[in-house]
Amino acid sequence: MKASSNITIPNITEQLTPRSSTQFRTGFDVEKIREDFPILKQRVHGKPLVYLDNAATTQKPRVVIEAIQKYYTEENANVHRGVHFLSEKATQAYEGARSRIRRFINASKDKEIIFVRGATEGINLVVNSYGRKYIQPGDEIIISAMEHHSNIVPWQMLCEEKGAKLRIIPMNDAGELLIDEYEELLNERTKFVSVVQVSNSLGTVNPVRQIIQMAHNYGIPVLIDGAQAVQHMPVDVRDLDCDFYVFSGHKIFGPTGIGILYGKERLLEVMPPYQGGGDMILSVTFEKTIYNTLPAKFEAGTPHIEGGIGLGVAVDYVSKIGLDAIAAYEQELLKYATEALSEIEGLRIIGTAKEKASVLSFVLEGVHPHDMGTILDTEGIAIRTGHHCTQPVMQRFGIPATARASLAFYNTKEDIDALVRGIYKVKEIFGS
Numbered sequence: 001m002k003a004s005s006n007i008t009i010p011n012i013t014e015q016l017t018p019r020s021s022t023q024f025r026t027g028f029d030v031e032k033i034r035e036d037f038p039i040l041k042q043r044v045h046g047k048p049l050v051y052l053d054n055a056a057t058t059q060k061p062r063v064v065i066e067a068i069q070k071y072y073t074e075e076n077a078n079v080h081r082g083v084h085f086l087s088e089k090a091t092q093a094y095e096g097a098r099s100r101i102r103r104f105i106n107a108s109k110d111k112e113i114i115f116v117r118g119a120t121e122g123i124n125l126v127v128n129s130y131g132r133k134y135i136q137p138g139d140e141i142i143i144s145a146m147e148h149h150s151n152i153v154p155w156q157m158l159c160e161e162k163g164a165k166l167r168i169i170p171m172n173d174a175g176e177l178l179i180d181e182y183e184e185l186l187n188e189r190t191k192f193v194s195v196v197q198v199s200n201s202l203g204t205v206n207p208v209r210q211i212i213q214m215a216h217n218y219g220i221p222v223l224i225d226g227a228q229a230v231q232h233m234p235v236d237v238r239d240l241d242c243d244f245y246v247f248s249g250h251k252i253f254g255p256t257g258i259g260i261l262y263g264k265e266r267l268l269e270v271m272p273p274y275q276g277g278g279d280m281i282l283s284v285t286f287e288k289t290i291y292n293t294l295p296a297k298f299e300a301g302t303p304h305i306e307g308g309i310g311l312g313v314a315v316d317y318v319s320k321i322g323l324d325a326i327a328a329y330e331q332e333l334l335k336y337a338t339e340a341l342s343e344i345e346g347l348r349i350i351g352t353a354k355e356k357a358s359v360l361s362f363v364l365e366g367v368h369p370h371d372m373g374t375i376l377d378t379e380g381i382a383i384r385t386g387h388h389c390t391q392p393v394m395q396r397f398g399i400p401a402t403a404r405a406s407l408a409f410y411n412t413k414e415d416i417d418a419l420v421r422g423i424y425k426v427k428e429i430f431g432s
């Protein structure tokens with residue numbers, strides 16, 4: 001670390017105070033919302049916690065924590081099995097959560113909602129079930145240049161096994177997909193399209209409706225990775241007309257280890273099971289097994305019961321605040337943060353698409369992002385640094401890593417001010 005003592009730090013408190021005192025137009029009561037999240041009251045290294053790592057995982061509101069506690073205090077039993085009182089209660093709570101999640105993304109039937117461990121498992125399920133059944137040698141699968149590794153590696157593994165080919169939709173320097181190039185990639189060999197809705201490392205919101213429509217013109221099914229979308233904007237799978245949609249519970253204020261695969265019924269019906277075991281069968285003999293109907297066919301073994309229940313409560317919590325209100329507030333916060341960061345000399349924002357969610361990746365001249373993250377941590381500020389499981393994005397921008405501040409609706413302008421002050425401290429230490 002190169003320390004320097006003769007650097008002048010602009011008086012950022014002075015600079016930022018007028019902005020901080022301005023109310024956002026949306027009139028979002030963020031202080032009231034923060035009351036719902038006990039962890040946000042913590043101090044870290046003696047400083048108030050400023051949590052800006054929401055793309056990695058979000059914090060949990062009290063209603064979710066209490067639902068999990070209630071489950072273990074009053075309802076715990078295995079589901080779909082017992083005739084006894086508690087098993088009935090647990091089953092009702094778990095299946096009730098499935099309905100809440102179905103409503104949340106506007107799927108038409110509960111059986112189109114498959115509980116999985118997270119976005120990663122949702123994609124792996126589709127690859128291993130649909131992909132292994134329908135992808136043939138010479139086929140092509142299209143993904144984009146900004147996919148998370150979880151939407152690259154499973155497809156690569158499938159392509160290797162099947163002798164199929166992965167084609168990549170490129171992006172421009174702002175981090176926007178080149179839709180004309182996508183059109184060029186689509187042809188009669190294309191058998192699947194799998195694209196992220198919101199990039200976790202750039203923040204880009206992709207025009208997935210158009211991407212889906214274009215694939216459907218060729219009769220090609222589309223999976224949308226919504227891991228960074230559902231917590232920021234309203235998602236309606238029927239309006240999108242996607243064939244599959246995945247997201248992770250822990251990124252939408254729910255528990256870890258639970259996520260959702262939505263699939264159109266007619267596709268899920270023709271797909272073979274992903275895993276074998278209890279619950280996914282109707283009958284078993286040593287000669288033959290008859291598989292269960294949807295959604296059980298894809299849910300082998302005892303599920304993450306309290307995870308599903310917690311996720312159901314989380315999506316209801318988010319719906320009550322309203323995704324439109326959340327999106328409007330976060331857009332104002334994003335604008336404020338983008339302007340504040342852009343004023344810092346030597347700082348370059350990576351990901352400057354016109355349509356963005358509240359994710360800010362950046363690099364600072366002369367400072368490795370890891371050093372930045374470590375110093376910010378001493379100020380109580382949590383960001384993520386690294387390649388964010390999107391190494392091809394880093395390669396595209398010619399950088400090894402970024403620092404990333406990712407915002408949720410409980411973040412405030414004061415959080416952004418703290419981040420800016422922290423970055424000036426980093427600059428002071430590094431003399432950059």
Ligand code: 7TS
Pocket residue numbers: 055056057117118119120121148150151196198199200201225226227228248384388389
């Ligand atoms: N897809 C996207 C777009 C993601 O951002 C992530 C996780 C995943 C899939 C995988 O989700 P999981 O819950 O199954 O692991 N993204 C990040 C991130 O940006 N920082 O930590 C995890």
